[in-house]
Amino acid sequence: MRQPMVAGNWKMNGSSDSVKELMAGIKAGMDSVKNTEVVVCPPAVYIPRVVGAAADSGINVGSQNICDQDRGAFTGEISGEMLNDVGCGYAIIGHSERRSLYGETDELVAKRFAAARRNGIKPIFCIGETLEEREQGITNDVCSRQIDAVIALEGVDALADGVIAYEPVWAIGTGKTASPEQAQEVHAFIREKIRGLNADVADGLRILYGGSMNAANAAELIGQPDIDGGLIGGASLKAEDFLTICRAGG
Ligand code: 13P
Numbered sequence: 001m002r003q004p005m006v007a008g009n010w011k012m013n014g015s016s017d018s019v020k021e022l023m024a025g026i027k028a029g030m031d032s033v034k035n036t037e038v039v040v041c042p043p044a045v046y047i048p049r050v051v052g053a054a055a056d057s058g059i060n061v062g063s064q065n066i067c068d069q070d071r072g073a074f075t076g077e078i079s080g081e082m083l084n085d086v087g088c089g090y091a092i093i094g095h096s097e098r099r100s101l102y103g104e105t106d107e108l109v110a111k112r113f114a115a116a117r118r119n120g121i122k123p124i125f126c127i128g129e130t131l132e133e134r135e136q137g138i139t140n141d142v143c144s145r146q147i148d149a150v151i152a153l154e155g156v157d158a159l160a161d162g163v164i165a166y167e168p169v170w171a172i173g174t175g176k177t178a179s180p181e182q183a184q185e186v187h188a189f190i191r192e193k194i195r196g197l198n199a200d201v202a203d204g205l206r207i208l209y210g211g212s213m214n215a216a217n218a219a220e221l222i223g224q225p226d227i228d229g230g231l232i233g234g235a236s237l238k239a240e241d242f243l244t245i246c247r248a249g250g
Contacts, residue, residue, distance in 0.1 A: 002206050004222060004249030005163060005229035007039035007062065007124055008236025009092060009210075019046045023053040025239025030057055036229065036249030039090050039124070040236070044078055051087040062090030062124060065098060068111035070119070080119025091116045092231075093162075094126045094146065096169045106149035113150050116162070123162035124231065125150065126210070127190075131170035139168075140189050147193065156197040163206040164190060165231040171211025173233060180220045180227075183209045187226035215241040218248035 014022070019042060026040070041062040042050045051061050067077035083091060093116060094109035104112075109125075116123040127146040129139040143166065150158065166186055171178050178186075187207045195202035209221050210231030221227055229249050235241040 002204065002228045003035065003037055005037040005039065005206055005208060006218075006242075006246045006249050007041060007090070007092075007165075007208065007229070007231050008242055009041050009064065009095070009231055009233050010043060010236060011064070011097070011233060012043055013237055014043060014046060016046075016049075019050060020053070022237065022239055023050060023059075026059060026242060027053070027057045029239065029243040030059065032243065033058075033246045034250055036246050038246050041090070041092055041124075047083070047088050048086045060089050061087065062092060063088050063121075064092045064095065066091040066093065066112050066116050066119075066121065068108060068115045070115065080115045080121050083121055084119045088121065090122045090124055092124045092126060092165075096126060096128055096167060096172060100169070106146055107153075109146070110149040110153040113158070113162070114154055117154065117158060124165055124208070125159075125162055126165045126167050126231070128167040128169050128211070134168065134170065139186060143186060143190060144193060147190070151197070156194065156201055159194065159205055160201045163208055163228075165208040165210045166190065167210035167231060169211075173212070175212050177212040177214075177217055177221070178209070180224050183221060184224040184226055187224065191226050213245065215244035218245040222248050 039060040067079045070079050093112045098104045113123045127143045129142040133142050206228040208229045208231045209227050213230040214235040
């Protein structure tokens with residue numbers, strides 16, 4: 001059985017006060033989350049204080065990105081060594097906003113995946129197609145290509161060290177969720193593709209859905225056989241909504 005995971009991607013939102021309030025709200029409701037692994041991914045500057053606030057709560061902390069290099073002259077970057085040093089256990093990698101707004105290629109994303117692994121950080125590896133790509137009928141090809149870049153660099157077994165988040169770009173921040181059937185279809189494709197290379201990795205791999213998942217639609221999405229949780233943007237900024245989604249995981 002795969003343990004469900006719900007991760008909150010706070011993106012570039014928050015302040016000292018709001019981060020404190022949000023963490024207090026999530027912690028207060030953690031007793032009601034039975035079996036789901038809970039992760040929050042704050043903006044990097046707030047990671048140390050969120051790690052502090054999360055102590056003994058069962059909440060794990062992740063970053064929203066990670067440098068492909070471990071140290072040195074890489075102005076503006078944050079390394080896996082540093083993230084590990086401050087108690088950060090996960091890193092979102094290859095989010096579509098990084099790919100589309102900051103030009104991250106499949107190859108760079110794969111290098112970031114490798115950097116997370118060698119520093120003991122679990123990658124939350126994001127893939128997904130744009131609306132145009134879906135309309136062209138190449139959704140599976142795009143997801144396949146994005147996964148293949150990581151497999152080419154790190155091997156298929158490396159996928160077992162993290163989770164995949166399928167986030168159709170057209171569903172992110174738009175209020176337009178993929179239907180449970182649409183999402184399940186792609187999740188099943190991803191798992192089958194990996195099963196062709198290593199059945200154990202495929203069976204154990206958690207594949208999260210992301211894109212306008214909220215308190216109202218989470219249970220039906222997570223109820224699909226190949227959807228093992230969610231990567232949540234907007235709804236992760238409200239403690240009650242986030243907790244409702246975590247409870248939907250069980
Ligand atoms: P929304 O939940 O706001 O659509 O964002 C999804 C997302 O990008 C999570 O990484």
